[in-house]
Amino acid sequence: MTEALLCRIAAAQRGDGAEMERLLTENAPLIRSVARRFFGCGAEDEELLQLGSIGFFKAVRDFDPARKTELSTYAVPRIAGEIRDHLRLEGPVKTPRALQSKALLVRRAAEALERETGESPRLSALCRATGLTAEEVTEALQAPVRPLSLEAALTEGEGGCLLDCIPAEAGDPAETLDLADAVRALEPPLRQVIALRYGRDLTQRQVSRVMGVTQGQISRLEKRALNCLREKLT
DSSP, X not given: OOHHHHHHHHHHHTTOHHHHHHHHHHTHHHHHHHHGGGTTSSSOHHHHHHHHHHHHHHHHHXXXXXXXXXXXXXXXXXXXXXXXXXXXXXXXXXXXXXXXXHHHHHHHHHHHHHHHHSSOOOHHHHHHHHOOOHHHXXXXXXXXXXXXXXXXXXXXXXXXXXXXXXXXXXXXXXXXXXXHHHXXXXXXXXXXXXXXXXXXXXXXXXXXXXXXXXXHHHHHHHHHHHHHHHXXXX
């Protein structure tokens, strides 16, 4: 990323509205390419584009050049996330078939690389293994592959599962809905950790890379989320 672009981003973060508008205009093709994946999912195309612009605005606002990540790479999941959050409120989210395929491809590549090296693969390694761009891999890592699994292990190296959060006397299928409601009620960072760990079977190291924080922070967030779930369900 050029020094000039970094200066422009910094200006936008300081409240330079004109610079922010220029960044939005220049990245309109990126915003449209992400928003198009959700066309036909229950909202007007123009509304999806507006939501994508909001996601890009938030990406610029929160961008940290110290992470050595391109703005476009960082912005893609923020754009998609803004759209998904809106669609979740309006109704069921339909994950495009092409994105589901990419998500499965990336997940399998990540598992193979981790078995081979014993370490969570870097973004560049996943790009080489899948032939996808950095933006595509980042988006695929955040795409839902399958529903939240109640039987998924609670934490690495520990026994138990999410199902253990449900009171022992509960036997009604409605309790499953209670768990889903409890997960949705979590604070965004806690909800994201649960979704990545148990919805997509990512390791804590993989989640730390997706969220851009340390594995230790992910471990603390996960424990906090699970404690919140237990409190809500008991």
